[in-house]
Amino acid sequence: MNKKLNRLSILISTAVLALSGLSASAQPYDTGATDKEIKIGNTNPYSGPFSAYGSFGKAQAGYFKKINDEGGINGRKINFITVDDGFSPPKTLEQARKLVEQEKVLFFFAPLGTAPNSAIHKYMNQKKIPTLFVQTGASKWGDPKNFPWTMGWQPNYISEGKVFAQAILDNQPNAKIALLYQNDDSGKDLLAGIEAGLGAKKDMLVARETYETTDPTVDSQIVKLKASGADVFIHGSGPKFAAQGMKKIAELGWKPTQYVWQVSSSIGGVLAPAGIENTLGLITSAFFKDPSDPQWKDDKAMLEYQEWFKKYMPGSDPTDGFYIQGYINAQTVEQVIKRAGNNLTRENIMKQAASINDLKLSLLLPGVNVRTSATDFYPIERMQLARFDGKAWVLFGKTYGD
Numbered sequence: 001m002n003k004k005l006n007r008l009s010i011l012i013s014t015a016v017l018a019l020s021g022l023s024a025s026a027q028p029y030d031t032g033a034t035d036k037e038i039k040i041g042n043t044n045p046y047s048g049p050f051s052a053y054g055s056f057g058k059a060q061a062g063y064f065k066k067i068n069d070e071g072g073i074n075g076r077k078i079n080f081i082t083v084d085d086g087f088s089p090p091k092t093l094e095q096a097r098k099l100v101e102q103e104k105v106l107f108f109f110a111p112l113g114t115a116p117n118s119a120i121h122k123y124m125n126q127k128k129i130p131t132l133f134v135q136t137g138a139s140k141w142g143d144p145k146n147f148p149w150t151m152g153w154q155p156n157y158i159s160e161g162k163v164f165a166q167a168i169l170d171n172q173p174n175a176k177i178a179l180l181y182q183n184d185d186s187g188k189d190l191l192a193g194i195e196a197g198l199g200a201k202k203d204m205l206v207a208r209e210t211y212e213t214t215d216p217t218v219d220s221q222i223v224k225l226k227a228s229g230a231d232v233f234i235h236g237s238g239p240k241f242a243a244q245g246m247k248k249i250a251e252l253g254w255k256p257t258q259y260v261w262q263v264s265s266s267i268g269g270v271l272a273p274a275g276i277e278n279t280l281g282l283i284t285s286a287f288f289k290d291p292s293d294p295q296w297k298d299d300k301a302m303l304e305y306q307e308w309f310k311k312y313m314p315g316s317d318p319t320d321g322f323y324i325q326g327y328i329n330a331q332t333v334e335q336v337i338k339r340a341g342n343n344l345t346r347e348n349i350m351k352q353a354a355s356i357n358d359l360k361l362s363l364l365l366p367g368v369n370v371r372t373s374a375t376d377f378y379p380i381e382r383m384q385l386a387r388f389d390g391k392a393w394v395l396f397g398k399t400y401g402d
Contacts, residue, residue, distance in 0.1 A: 032106025033344035038337065039079045040064075041099035043111045043120075045087035049213060052239035052269040052322065053112050056135055057082045059326030060110060062312035063334075073337045081105060087112075087213065089119035096120040100129055107132060107349050109333050110153070110326070114138045114186035115213070117150075125149045130350045132336065133329050133379065137263065138185045142377040144354070149346075151353055151377045153329055155401065157186055157236075157261065159381060160285050161193020163400045164259050167283070167385055168232055169201065172257065176206045178225040180218060180245055181236030183210035190236040190261060206230055211241060222248040235260040239270045246274035246282070259283045262383070267292055268320035271388065280390050285383040285400075287368045288328055292319050292392040301362035328363050332370055332379065335359060367399045 032039040044057030064078040072078065081103055085092040092111070096119075099105050107130035111117055114136045121140070124131045125147050133153035134141050137160065141152030168175050179194065181187030187210065195202045207228030209221035218241045225233065226249075233249065233256040235242045242264035249258070258281070264270050265284040289296045291309075296302040305327060309318060316323065339352040356379065359370035368382045382401035386393035 027342045028345050028348075030106060030345045031104045034076075036076055037079050038073070038076050038344065039081065039103065039105040040333075041096070041103065041105035041108045042080065042082040043085040043092050043095050043099075043116060044082055045112060045116075046084040048086035048088070049240045050087040050113065050238050052266070053087075053135070055266075055269060055316070055320050055322035056110065056112055056326035056329070058313065058316070059323040060330045062308070063327050063330035065312055066308060067334065073334060074341060078337075080109075085116055087116060089115050092116035093119045093123065096123060100124075100127060105129075106344065107346060109133060110135045110329050112136065114182075115184050117141070118185065121147060121150060128346060130346055130353065132349075132353050133332055135326075135329065136186060137189070137261075139189050140185060144375060144377050149350060151372070151379070153332065153379050154262070154325075155285065155287060155380055155383050156378060157189035158193035158196070159401060160261055160383065161190045161195075162197035163193075163285055163383060163385070164234060165194045165197025166400070167259075167397070168204070169198065172232060173201075175204055175232040175257075176228065176230040177204050177232045177234065178207040178209075178228050178230035178256070179205060179234045179236060180209050180211065180221055180225060180241075181234075182238060182241075183212055187236045190234075194234065211237065213238065215241075217241075218244050219248050221245075222252065226252055226254045231256050233258045235264060237264060239264050239266065240273075243270050243274040246271070246278050250275065250278035257281070257283070262286065265393070266319075266321040267388075267393075268317035269322055272319070276390060279388055282388040284386055284388075284393065286386040286393060286395065287365055287380055287383045288324060289363050289365060290321060290386070290393045291324055293394065294392065295395075305363060324363065328361055331361050331363075332359070365395070365399070 046054040061080050064080040068077045083095045085095050109132050112135040117134050131150045137154050137157040139156045139158050207225050211218045262285045271279045336352045340348050354372050354374050356370050356372045370379045372379050384395050384399045385397045386395045
């Protein structure tokens with residue numbers, strides 16, 4: 001009897017040890033993560049008037065394919081599920097619900113556009129789904145107190161507006177400024193930044209017009225703005241409308257100094273459709289190296305990017321700056337996943353994203369870094385001005401920002 005009890009005791013002890021060992025080896029995962037895979041969701045306008053931005057999603061998918069070909073991150077492959085929302089907010093919400101509730105992604109990465117992201121802002125925070133490095137510079141993506149699960153990435157539009165205002169004050173202190181901007185939070189942020197940057201001289205902004213994303217053209221707005229007598233023009237428009245504006249300004253024989261916000265500065269995606277001859281001297285802000293700029297032709301990081309581009313983006317336009325921006329954005333989230341290690345909970349993903357200390361990515365401009373904290377959800381806040389010479393964006397002046 002004692003022998004039977006001893007055997008039973010040994011069996012129980014062995015089972016307990018086995019179970020405790022299994023428990024100890026089990027990884028802390030949330031839905032969307034396993035030992036072999038991490039599911040990431042994304043929405044992008046692959047169709048519609050903002051389809052030029054589809055290059056972002058294509059580049060991100062291509063970067064994750066490279067990662068997977070090299071064995072993944074910490075041994076796990078990235079399952080990047082990117083879907084078309086046509087830049088339609090109701091469609092974005094519909095697609096986001098599918099990705100969260102049906103595909104069961106671990107987190108969202110780089111959904112594009114201010115209006116589309118606004119449509120999913122509350123939903124993602126209510127569900128506590130990290131929405132990292134959104135591809136829009138609206139200031140609302142840096143509000144960790146009220147929306148702790150959503151984080152921006154690129155310099156915000158208020159900061160960019162301030163930079164444009166400072167450059168105009170430095171170089172054309174008596175200018176008359178006209179502004180065309182998108183009638184949403186992104187355009188309003190740009191306007192707020194320009195006015196803040198001009199300060200006591202905000203009456204230099206003599207004319208402003210808005211447009212809706214459903215408008216067929218912005219020709220009538222350009223005609224009105226020309227009538228103001230402005231000698232500086234700022235494009236706060238999406239790619240299609242920025243190209244239209246540049247072309248119409250040339251057709252009218254108007255020759256203001258032109259600024260365009262960074263999100264519509266792609267040579268292939270915006271300037272080429274506008275007519276390269278119509279964009280000479282255009283000024284933008286920059287925070288990453290431009291593939292068309294000859295100063296980077298022997299840069300190690302640029303050579304690696306070009307090698308990747310040939311392999312993973314065959315047939316695509318190498319002058320389209322949206323590809324390199326998507327590539328760098330994907331590099332940023334790669335670092336977050338690496339730092340999360342085997343603790344693939346949504347809470348830890350968000351924690352890692354909010355504790356990036358001076359990350360230097362080799363395709364960012366010198367002096368530009370990625371930095372976040374629990375109270376700072378603006379990862380990139382430094383930028384430099386660049387002028388288009390007909391072939392490339394040529395950097396000039398100082399680096400602005402914190």
